[in-house]
Amino acid sequence: MTLVFRNKLxxxxxxxxxxxxxxxGIYFVYAIATKGLFIPTEVRRLIDLPNILFFRYNFFAAIGSSFILFLYSMVTMYICYRNFEKTQAAEIIYFVGFCIGCALEGFRIWLPVLNVWSNFSTVFLFFGKSIFFGRFIAILNLSTMAILSKDQNGQQFYDSSLVIIIAAAALLANTIPIDTVLIPSNCSVSFGFEKSYIVLSIVCILASFVTVFIHAQNIGSREYSKSAIGFLVLAIGYIILTQTDSVVAFLLGTVALITGTVKFLWNLHKFHTWK
Incomplete structure (x- = not known):
């Protein structure tokens, strides 16, 4: 993938x-103004937090997390375009893939707007599969970035690796079962093996962090080491925001995602500038 094509993309x-x-935004505001926004009261919490103060279930914290992830994807893509426009960094294309996964969380906003939880419709399936696809593609891109970016010749595998990531994410999203009975507290779609997915995501992120950090130590780069730490923090923030259903989780996830991204991109830019 050439720089020109990447920038146009x-x-x-x-x-x-x-x-x-x-x-x-227009439909969401209209739904609120016309009192058509469906706010579920009986939900299933994936993690049982104390039902006190900022730990209790909060619908607007859940829907706010999807807004944050969507806005984050836009802002971060623009930052990548402006700051890496002339830099052939192997990490950026996979990071953009991660941002696409974050953007697909925006479909969660439409669930209460259209109240598609009430029936097993084609729209419900589309939103659900799109959200799952986004989550798989986000984790797979972060993991692939850690594996291939440490190889200076990894750029030649751009196209093939991206095709594999998209195909794998699409396959997983279309095979995983959807639960239409329970409404999850994170304003999303409930699916099978959800806890297993979260555990595997955490394992993949930790393994990817260790891979990148060891590579940074081997090449003796402080900037890349700091970038690896930022990578870990932003990934943790992402996982928290995809499962957010309380004010505490919303704040922790947002802070981790933003601070981790700043540390990751800032040090990655310095590494490639001085390399």
Whole structure:
């Protein structure tokens, strides 16, 4: 994948996301104004937190996390375009893939707007599969970035690795069963093996962090070591926000995602500039 193609792809993605944000924002405000926004009261919490103060279930914290992830994807893509426009960094294309996964969390906003939880419709399936696809593609891109970016010749595997990631994410999203009976507290779609998915995601992230950090130590780069730490923090923030159903989780996830991303991109940019 050439720099020119990558930069054009970023601009196209940004245009699509801006349009999606405008349409979603208008419909969301309209749903609130007309009292058509469905706010579930009986939900299933994946993690039983104390039902006190900021730990209790909060619908707007859950829906807010999807807004944060969507806005994050837009802002981060723009930052990548502006700061890595002339840099052939192997990590960026996979990071953009991660951002696409974050953007697909925006479909969670439409669930209460259209109240698709009430029936097993085609729209419900589309939103559910899209959200699952986004989560799989986000984790797979982060893991692949850790594996291939340490190889200086990894750039030649851009196209093939991205095709494999997309195919694997699509296969997983279409085979995983959906639970239509219970409404999850994170304003999403409940699916089978959810706890197993979270555990595997955490294992993949930790393994990826160790891989990147060891590589940073081997090449003796402080910037890359700091970038690896930022990678771990932003990944933790992402996982928290995908499962957010309380104010505490919303704040922790948002802070971790933003601070981790700043540390990751800032030090990655310095590493490639001085390399």
């Amino acid at each position: 970023l601009l196209v993605l940004l245009s699509i996301l801006i349009l999606f944000l405008l349409v979603t």
